[in-house]
Amino acid sequence: MSDIPADLKYIASHEWVRVEGDGTVTVGVTDHAQDALGDVVYVELPEVDVVLSAGDEAGVVESVKAASDIYTPLSGTVIAVNSTLEDAPEQVNSDPYGEGWFFKLRLADAGELDELLDADGYADVCDADT
Amino acid sequence: MSSALKRTPLAEAHEAAGAKMVPFFGWEMPLHYGSQLEEHHAVRSSGGIFDVSHMTVVDISGPDATAYLQRLLTQDVATLAPGQASYGALLNEAGGVIDDLIAYRRGDGYRLIVNAATRDGDLAWLETHRTGAVEITERPELAMLAVQGPEALARATAWLGAAAPALAALPPFAFLEDGDRFLARTGYTGEDGFEVVLPAAEAVDAWAALLAAGLAPAGLGARDTLRLEAGMNLYGQDMDQTISPLEANMGWTVAWAPEDRAFLGRDALAAQKAEGVPTRQVGLRLEGKGVLRAGLEVFEEGADGAWDPVGTLTSGAFSPTLKEGIGLARIKATVPKAANLAVEMRGQYRRVLRCRPPFIKKRS
Numbered sequence: 001m002s003d004i005p006a007d008l009k010y011i012a013s014h015e016w017v018r019v020e021g022d023g024t025v026t027v028g029v030t031d032h033a034q035d036a037l038g039d040v041v042y043v044e045l046p047e048v049d050v051v052l053s054a055g056d057e058a059g060v061v062e063s064v065k066a067a068s069d070i071y072t073p074l075s076g077t078v079i080a081v082n083s084t085l086e087d088a089p090e091q092v093n094s095d096p097y098g099e100g101w102f103f104k105l106r107l108a109d110a111g112e113l114d115e116l117l118d119a120d121g122y123a124d125v126c127d128a129d130t
Numbered sequence: 131m132s133s134a135l136k137r138t139p140l141a142e143a144h145e146a147a148g149a150k151m152v153p154f155f156g157w158e159m160p161l162h163y164g165s166q167l168e169e170h171h172a173v174r175s176s177g178g179i180f181d182v183s184h185m186t187v188v189d190i191s192g193p194d195a196t197a198y199l200q201r202l203l204t205q206d207v208a209t210l211a212p213g214q215a216s217y218g219a220l221l222n223e224a225g226g227v228i229d230d231l232i233a234y235r236r237g238d239g240y241r242l243i244v245n246a247a248t249r250d251g252d253l254a255w256l257e258t259h260r261t262g263a264v265e266i267t268e269r270p271e272l273a274m275l276a277v278q279g280p281e282a283l284a285r286a287t288a289w290l291g292a293a294a295p296a297l298a299a300l301p302p303f304a305f306l307e308d309g310d311r312f313l314a315r316t317g318y319t320g321e322d323g324f325e326v327v328l329p330a331a332e333a334v335d336a337w338a339a340l341l342a343a344g345l346a347p348a349g350l351g352a353r354d355t356l357r358l359e360a361g362m363n364l365y366g367q368d369m370d371q372t373i374s375p376l377e378a379n380m381g382w383t384v385a386w387a388p389e390d391r392a393f394l395g396r397d398a399l400a401a402q403k404a405e406g407v408p409t410r411q412v413g414l415r416l417e418g419k420g421v422l423r424a425g426l427e428v429f430e431e432g433a434d435g436a437w438d439p440v441g442t443l444t445s446g447a448f449s450p451t452l453k454e455g456i457g458l459a460r461i462k463a464t465v466p467k468a469a470n471l472a473v474e475m476r477g478q479y480r481r482v483l484r485c486r487p488p489f490i491k492k493r494s
Contacts, residue, residue, distance in 0.1 A: 038351070039167040041448040042421055060476065062421045064166045064351055064448060086419070090167070 002032040005097055010122035011073040017116060028101040032126045037063035040092040045081040046103055054112055074112050076105035138183035139273050139333040147347050155247040157184040159350055166351035170450040173319055173356055177279030178348035179340050184246040187269040187327055191239030194262030199240055201393055202259055206385035210235035215303045218383040219375055221395030226371040228255055232316060234305055245365050273333035275326050282323035285343045320360025355447050361487025367424055368444045368458050374402055379411045409460045413487040416455030422446030428459050431470035437479055440465050456489050
């Protein structure tokens, strides 16, 4: 069983969102996603200051198995990226909700948060996946 | 119509060890036991153990066995003494590779170990070309383990028992038989070690004893990156029935002498050798960060700065040892060695350096 923290939001393409409460969010890929990918060996992150719309490609994660696009669940401006993943991509596997985070956004429209899945909703997506 | 996947005698042991089991050419096999990268590193730094019981073991015997195999294989089995083995291929008449294999010369015949994916076609080919007094016996009741790594032999010493010193003293591609254990200094990782063919009923105990000796269970994922770093071909990717051994860096497996050995595919190969091969296999290393993948197109930089397609990656991976993208590619033979090469990844041309595999130094 994969770990799906109750305090996070999710989208069906297996990214998670932590609402920081100051108009910003942190985004990463879920435990279910990292498990399905296998060992992550390379991560391509968006550039800081880039403006993204919800659903845009925001990066790539390459595992021993395959390359997968990372999508931004929300619209906004990239304010930080986790550049430690360049040299330690395995953090995506070992700590997907912590040190394995991908990027932070300043939200363009906080209303979009209502569109996201909660932990139960995301658990249903994972069940349907397997 | 669905048919159940075949399971090796060790399937339950894999599941108990936490393996992620995947379908693999009709077999249910372990992909990894948690981390493919850690398994790869374990084999390079100490030792690992692979269940390769899906491989097909075929024994060839009878008074005409030598002449028969001399007609079917690229290598000349007549040059093997009992206890010696060699790597080579079965070719079709057009010189294409039906399969790659190892042929072992035993006291009273030969053993061939061929790929699981090609089993049916190989057996049909062997039967079609059978002449004279030759018996062909598949040995599905046997299991096979690969024990690989710099500490593989040392860690397996207790399990090997009295055979340990003799096995350790053998050169690569030699083998010995210790009771019903067939022990060969072969492998698919570029590391020291051995492979053992043994009765299926003994496989579970052997697996447990070797794990207890500190050998790490390793799956198909690590097996693939290990063989690629060692510059070894994977049948169905790096060569197939449409590719000759001369185009797949397997020219060294072809025994041209004696000249009158009319092995199947010889005429086509000789003609290709005289005319020059249309494509050749090269190693590629990706400049900068990223991963090479099978199927990527390879481009050569033209005089005008444009990129012209010249071939395709047949294998690609992230090399856990080198920490860079590596791959094998088949490119037009006319591409000069000094040409600038690139692959197209996500809309960008990324430079790749041509090299001669292996990507890592062989240590055995």
